[in-house]
Amino acid sequence: MREAKRHRRRGVGLIELLVALMICAALLTAVAMAVDASFKAYGVNESQSQLMERARLSMNRMLTYIRCTNQHLPDNDTAQTNFQNGLITQADSIRMMIDSVNGIIFRQSGTALLAVPFKITGATLTEGTPRTMLQGVNAGDFTITFEPQRSAQSIKTGGKYDQLKRASIALTVRAAAKTAVAGEEISNESITLSGSVMPRPNMW
DSSP, rough: HHHHHHHHHHOOOOOHHHHHHHHHHHHHHHHHHHHHHHHHHHHHHHHHHHHHHHHHHHHHHHHHHHHOOEEESOOOOOOHHHHTTTTOEESSEEESSSSSHHHHEEEEEEEEEEEEEEEEETEEEEOOOOEEEEEETTTSEEEEEEEEEEOOHHHHHTOOOOOEEEEEEEEEEEOOTTTTTTTTTGGOOOOEEEEOOOOOOOOO
């Protein structure tokens, strides 16, 4: 009887071992996928946060300049002509005067949003060294809608539309290799901001 009982005792068989290994492998795979998804989500959030911060800084800077300066015009001949004829027009640049001789231009160029200082001497406009405000701004990612109005002087003399009533800006920025932070290479999404501003000198 004892010998019969001994024959019934046996350890883990090969099939049981393989089944246990398969279950462990499935569990580890599920855990690894969950951890990977968590890291990717963190990367996307980090990317979105960095893009939003840079876009907001640039947007606030442009809105502040437009609000406090005068003589706003599109930096494009066709759009400028439409503006002076009283048409609401769009452009990818805006030019304004800071004082009687110095001004600044915001324009999209290549994959960047630039701030370009300039000086007017007589009838000559001379641009200074462009400064990059944002990388990852492609063609069509920066547009300004100009709403023109006539100044009191222009109304008296029957002149053209010579003042900006309101500017509406749409800005899209994408993760760029030059400015990428940890996680930005994971996300192909973009951040889009919009803002509207009325120049104070033209309102009072």
